[in-house]
Amino acid sequence: MQQKRTGSRTLAGDAYEAIRQAIGAGDFKPGDRLRFADLQALCDMSVTPVREALARLTAEGFTVLDDHRGYSVAPLSLAELRDVTATRQLCEGEAVRLSVLNGDADWEARLVAAHHLMARIPQVRDDMPTAMREDWEARHATFHAALVSACGSPVLLEICEKLFSRADRYRRLSVSLSGGARDVAGEHRRLVELALARDAEGAASALREHYGLTAAALEGFFAV
Amino acid sequence: MQQKRTGSRTLAGDAYEAIRQAIGAGDFKPGDRLRFADLQALCDMSVTPVREALARLTAEGFTVLDDHRGYSVAPLSLAELRDVTATRQLCEGEAVRLSVLNGDADWEARLVAAHHLMARIPQVRDDMPTAMREDWEARHATFHAALVSACGSPVLLEICEKLFSRADRYRRLSVSLSGGARDVAGEHRRLVELALARDAEGAASALREHYGLTAAALEGFFAV
DNA sequence: GAGTCAACGATTTTCGAAAATCTTCTCCAT
DNA sequence: ATGGAGAAGATTTTCGAAAATCGTTGACTC
Numbered sequence A, B: 001m002q003q004k005r006t007g008s009r010t011l012a013g014d015a016y017e018a019i020r021q022a023i024g025a026g027d028f029k030p031g032d033r034l035r036f037a038d039l040q041a042l043c044d045m046s047v048t049p050v051r052e053a054l055a056r057l058t059a060e061g062f063t064v065l066d067d068h069r070g071y072s073v074a075p076l077s078l079a080e081l082r083d084v085t086a087t088r089q090l091c092e093g094e095a096v097r098l099s100v101l102n103g104d105a106d107w108e109a110r111l112v113a114a115h116h117l118m119a120r121i122p123q124v125r126d127d128m129p130t131a132m133r134e135d136w137e138a139r140h141a142t143f144h145a146a147l148v149s150a151c152g153s154p155v156l157l158e159i160c161e162k163l164f165s166r167a168d169r170y171r172r173l174s175v176s177l178s179g180g181a182r183d184v185a186g187e188h189r190r191l192v193e194l195a196l197a198r199d200a201e202g203a204a205s206a207l208r209e210h211y212g213l214t215a216a217a218l219e220g221f222f223a224v
Numbered sequence C: 001g002a003g004t005c006a007a008c009g010a011t012t013t014t015c016g017a018a019a020a021t022c023t024t025c026t027c028c029a030t
Numbered sequence D: 001a002t003g004g005a006g007a008a009g010a011t012t013t014t015c016g017a018a019a020a021t022c023g024t025t026g027a028c029t030c
Helices: A011-024 A036-043 A047-059 A078-102 A105-119 A130-148 A154-172 A184-196 A200-222 B011-024 B036-043 B047-059 B078-102 B105-120 B130-148 B154-173 B184-196 B200-222
Strands: A063-066 A070-073 B063-066 B070-073
Touching: A011 A036, A011 A047, A011 A154, A036 A047, A047 A063, A047 A070, A047 B047, A078 A130, A078 A154, A078 A184, A078 A200, A078 B078, A078 B154, A105 A130, A105 A184, A130 A154, A130 A184, A154 A200, A154 B078, A154 B154, A184 A200, B011 B036, B011 B047, B011 B154, B036 B047, B047 B063, B047 B070, B078 B130, B078 B154, B078 B184, B078 B200, B105 B130, B105 B184, B130 B154, B130 B184, B154 B200, B184 B200
Parallel strands: none
Antiparallel strands: A063 A070, B063 B070
């Protein structure tokens, strides 16, 4: 076996990326068991790096471990969506507040740049090519990361990152329905305005509301 | 090789416990490299479970991974102490607030019981036998866990747990100096009083102050 | 018919060694 | 002296198979 590295410096890193992407793409559904045999076939490597990748994914909440019964994709639920949203409102709200208070001109530049890149892709829609949608997701993540990047607290930042990717799973579940009554681009624009105007409380409120609206839009999926 | 399990259901779990304890006990100092050979000797097992244990410890911030250069004990610093403290004040403050708002009689009972167990051990002092100090640490952790346990947000709770053990490393660094001017037991008692009186904001403030004082007492260690 | 238990198959978990990578030291040219 | 190439040693990372464990099936008893 033994094939070349794609991006990271270890096979375990590659496995992490591959499995995470496969989960994001829906190849494995929430609750599905993740058998080592399948994952080894997917990643084309031995069990050891796969195991390490799953350990990392479990730490971030993507997968869960049941002793001697292996790993499975973490289930999605309305309760967790609400929980993650509330915790995000707390942590990222504070992080953006601190960012606005502490951020310098470099931070402003990063924020404006990230926003511009995201805004260039018109609107997330179902009929978009997958590649463009993936591209938007990446820029969206970069934008939100930029927003909080000047908070000055690495610990808080790490928490925000993890919460973001955890919420991301819910967002990807529903590319379709957000199209309607909501002005996501406007919300993002307003966040930038408030940040540049150095309105810390306002930006924090706007971000909390932004997440609240996103969660509300997703709740429909669990009305089954 | 292949020895019996101590508590968990897998060797990896045992390794996790053993290494975590060894770090807590100071057998490995912050910044020390953790060589697999040493850890295998310590745990008396092969490399695979040790590797999994380190992956988990890294996820919780006890250790850090440098690709192809292995793991080492996460360094301690004044900056991180302050960062962790501030983040704890944010997250645990909110968690205790929610706990007071949502907690039922069972929660009150858990809290009172945990406090009682902790209060029975008089005071943490240098001349205490190690076993008793370890015992107090465990009860202290249980007490703080009980305090936030009714917040209703598993995600927030998990964050609090991780932050607690991360801060724990700093506390264990200094069993000695807290003895002086501070009334830790009184602070704990006051927390229980406020919680039982259903003063959510008061309890949150008291907890934030409690952590602030703890951090302040520890800052001396980094004045080197 | 319901319940217990042993054996089987599927899967995870662990092992011990091989391969890959980094670090250090030596030696040589500048 | 200084700096760099290259070999040797130490350590991590990965492999492929063996061992341990779990869930299930099916025979056997009450």
